[in-house]
Amino acid sequence: MRRQITGYSNPTVKHLRSLRDKKHRRREGKFLVEGLRLLTDALDSGRVPEMLVMAEARDPHPLLATLERAVDEAGGEIIETTPDILGKITGKDNPQIVAGMFAEFDTSLKLIDRSNASIWLVAQALRDPGNLGTMLRTGDALGAGGLILIDDCADPFSVEAVRASMGAVFTQQVAQAPWSDFLRWLRGDAEQLPGQLVAASLRDAVAYRGAPYSAPCFVLIGNESRGLPEEYEAACDLRVTMPMRGRADSLNAAVAAAVLGYEVLASLDG
Amino acid sequence: MRRQITGYSNPTVKHLRSLRDKKHRRREGKFLVEGLRLLTDALDSGRVPEMLVMAEARDPHPLLATLERAVDEAGGEIIETTPDILGKITGKDNPQIVAGMFAEFDTSLKLIDRSNASIWLVAQALRDPGNLGTMLRTGDALGAGGLILIDDCADPFSVEAVRASMGAVFTQQVAQAPWSDFLRWLRGDAEQLPGQLVAASLRDAVAYRGAPYSAPCFVLIGNESRGLPEEYEAACDLRVTMPMRGRADSLNAAVAAAVLGYEVLASLDG
Numbered sequence: 110m111r112r113q114i115t116g117y118s119n120p121t122v123k124h125l126r127s128l129r130d131k132k133h134r135r136r137e138g139k140f141l142v143e144g145l146r147l148l149t150d151a152l153d154s155g156r157v158p159e160m161l162v163m164a165e166a167r168d169p170h171p172l173l174a175t176l177e178r179a180v181d182e183a184g185g186e187i188i189e190t191t192p193d194i195l196g197k198i199t200g201k202d203n204p205q206i207v208a209g210m211f212a213e214f215d216t217s218l219k220l221i222d223r224s225n226a227s228i229w230l231v232a233q234a235l236r237d238p239g240n241l242g243t244m245l246r247t248g249d250a251l252g253a254g255g256l257i258l259i260d261d262c263a264d265p266f267s268v269e270a271v272r273a274s275m276g277a278v279f280t281q282q283v284a285q286a287p288w289s290d291f292l293r294w295l296r297g298d299a300e301q302l303p304g305q306l307v308a309a310s311l312r313d314a315v316a317y318r319g320a321p322y323s324a325p326c327f328v329l330i331g332n333e334s335r336g337l338p339e340e341y342e343a344a345c346d347l348r349v350t351m352p353m354r355g356r357a358d359s360l361n362a363a364v365a366a367a368v369l370g371y372e373v374l375a376s377l378d379g
Numbered sequence: 380m381r382r383q384i385t386g387y388s389n390p391t392v393k394h395l396r397s398l399r400d401k402k403h404r405r406r407e408g409k410f411l412v413e414g415l416r417l418l419t420d421a422l423d424s425g426r427v428p429e430m431l432v433m434a435e436a437r438d439p440h441p442l443l444a445t446l447e448r449a450v451d452e453a454g455g456e457i458i459e460t461t462p463d464i465l466g467k468i469t470g471k472d473n474p475q476i477v478a479g480m481f482a483e484f485d486t487s488l489k490l491i492d493r494s495n496a497s498i499w500l501v502a503q504a505l506r507d508p509g510n511l512g513t514m515l516r517t518g519d520a521l522g523a524g525g526l527i528l529i530d531d532c533a534d535p536f537s538v539e540a541v542r543a544s545m546g547a548v549f550t551q552q553v554a555q556a557p558w559s560d561f562l563r564w565l566r567g568d569a570e571q572l573p574g575q576l577v578a579a580s581l582r583d584a585v586a587y588r589g590a591p592y593s594a595p596c597f598v599l600i601g602n603e604s605r606g607l608p609e610e611y612e613a614a615c616d617l618r619v620t621m622p623m624r625g626r627a628d629s630l631n632a633a634v635a636a637a638v639l640g641y642e643v644l645a646s647l648d649g
Contacts, residue, residue: 153626239509243631252624273631280626318645352644354522356423356550360637361513361543367634368641374622375588 113165114190117197121188125162125198125210131264138213140266141198144205145172150276151209152176157183158209164192167206176207199268213266216285218257218294223304225282226254227324227377230366231306233259233288233341234332241265242273243363244330248281249274251370255282257327259291292344295327306345307373308337309365311358314350317369321347322376330366383435384460387467391458395432395468395480401534408483410536411468414475415442420546421479422446427453428479434462437476446477469538483536486555488527488564493574495552496524497594497647500636501576503529503558503611504602511535512543513633514600518551519544521640525552527597529561562614565597576615577643578607579635581628584620587639591617592646600636 114121127133128141139159142148148158149172161180163173180187196204223229230248235241241263245256256265263270265283274281286294295304307322308314308329329345331337336359342348351360351368360368384391397403398411409429412418418428419442431450433443450457466474493499500518505511511533515526526535533540535553544551556564565574577592578584578599599615601607606629612618621630621638630638 150626243634246627246631247634249625249627250621250623250630252622275627277625277627351520351641352522353520354644355519355547356420357516357519357545357547360520361516361633363631364513364517364634364637367630368637371621371638371642374624 111187111189114188114194117194122190122194122198128210129200129268131267134213134264134266139210140213140271141208141210141268142271143199143208143268145170145176145207147271147276148176148207148209151211151279152179154276154279156211156279158185158211160186160188160210162188162190162195162198162208164195164204164206165189173207214283216265216283218284218286218290221255221257221282221284223254223325226252227326228253228370228373229255229257229325229327230370231257231259231327231329232262232362232366233329233337234335235262235330235362236333237362238263238267238269239273240333240361240363242270242278244366245270245274245277245281245283247363247367247370249277251374253281253370255284257291258283258285259288288341305347307347307349307369308342308345309351309369310337310342310348311350312339312342312348314348317349317351317372319376320349322373324377326373326377328366328369328373330362333362381457381459384458384464387464392464392468398480399470399538401537404483404534404536409480410483410541411478411480411538412541413469413478413538415440415446415477417541417546418446418477418479421481421549422449424546424549426481426549428455428481430456430458430480432458432460432465432468432478434465434474434476435459436462443477484553486535486553488554488556488560491525491527491552491554493524493595496522497596498523498640498643499525499527499595499597500640501527501529501597501599502532502632502636503599503607504605505532505600505632506603507632508533508537508539509543510603510631510633512540512548514636515540515544515547515551515553517633517637517640519547521644523551523640525554527561528553528555529558558611575617577617577619577639578612578615579621579639580607580612580618581620582609582612582618584618587619587621587642589646590619592643594647596643596647598636598639598643600632603632
């Protein structure tokens with residue numbers, strides 16, 4: 110279905126615009142993705158937007174035509190509007206020529222099949238959406254299965270997280286769970302399930318280089334300013350530390366995930 | 380010297396506020412640092428602000444008292460003002476209780492003594508100040524000597540870069556230079572100077588793991604979206620690549636610097 114929108118006060122414009130806000134995303138179960146590149150990444154991963162919003166008087170582009178066809182075939186809606194209104198929706202002065210609305214993915218832990226990958230990234234109380242998106246991007250590069258968000262984290266469906274993920278939000282599985290649920294899922298009830306939980310830590314830790322990693326390896330990174338709670342670290346199978354040769358005692362969270370993740374990858378491959 | 384400022388239109392307020400803008404920072408040769416933690420990091424590294432701006436009715440804090448003493452002793456200026464005006468200066472609704480103005484550091488390449496460290500990070504056309512600050516923070520952790528910014532990079536003295544550096548802007552040396560100047564400095568004129576230039580690359584590259592790194596090692600990372608120009612890579616002594624197991628063909632620039640930097644550290648230490 111196709112239609113044109115020319116008015117700022119159109120309900121669809123208001124609805125799309127409201128998705129910049131986490132509360133509305135949660136209530137509607139939808140999120141926005143801006144730009145042809147990210148939307149093409151989504152399509153390549155089999156994700157078709159329910160609604161496509163395009164600027165009038167845009168330059169033709171073969172990828173955009175492909176996107177339009179996919180949305181049409183999936184029975185989605187295609188909206189043409191002015192660049193100004195598209196800017197109002199995305200909150201940008203220089204908006205991309207296209208945005209898409211997707212249904213949020215199911216982030217239940219039970220959807221994760223740990224046998225799908227040797228590495229899984231796990232973040233606890235991660236507050237920065239840029240760090241979250243960067244961890245998704247790193248996970249994609251590592252061949253990780255996905256990112257498990259523990260406790261109160263930034264929103265993986267925020268524009269900042271989606272953008273920083275460079276499309277990896279569509280290829281990496283994302284799950285959200287409180288710590289207790291995660292631990293129960295990880296360890297299993299009756300039988301001991303496979304899975305090594307490794308914390309990037311400063312306490313009682315061994316050198317990250319050459320540590321005895323095993324698959325499936327769950328790499329756990331704590332909050333940006335507080336790190337991991339002590340009892341969370343205590344529940345891990347392995348605590349590892351990276352060299353800190355300077356004044357600071359920690360790395361950026363997404364950087365720590367990457368340095369440790371690449372070490373785990375090399376160890377499991379080697 | 381101490382004084383109180385109660386008016387928004389005070390010239391000092393306007394001056395400090397203007398430092399949020401790169402153009403004004405360049406013209407004045409000053410930059411702003413927000414928050415007690417960063418200012419304490421600066422002091423620990425021997426950097427005393429020329430001017431300290433504090434909110435009235437703040438809670439007393441021993442670190443703040445130390446900071447005030449240091450500024451007094453160095454002949455700097457201490458200004459007390461309302462939280463509202465401090466918020467206007469820093470552009471925050473909830474400003475920190477204190478901000479400091481520093482003279483920008485000299486970022487001439489000739490100030491860098493390569494024998495001071497085994498690792499140096501080098502970034503080309505890095506556009507994101509958060510990435511820049513994160514690279515400084517990683518450099519501190521690696522025990523690197525500093526960060527050399529090639530061509531047109533984000534401003535290391537922006538509030539975002541200083542904040543992301545977590546104080547490392549005060550411990551890591553920062554230099555800025557065009558590529559041709561950097562290459563001339565690196566290689567030397569008559570005699571061949573020591574220094575291995577290593578590019579994170581996708582072209583004609585060897586595996587980053589176990590590659591023949593040597594000190595002083597200059598780890599070169601390219602622009603966030605375009606990577607390194609081909610002729611820059613060609614001028615490197617070694618081109619290395621990280622595994623990319625997913626859909627994407629690159630890592631976040633600060634992540635790439637960290638993964639490669641830690642591999643170089645392990646190799647030189649080992």
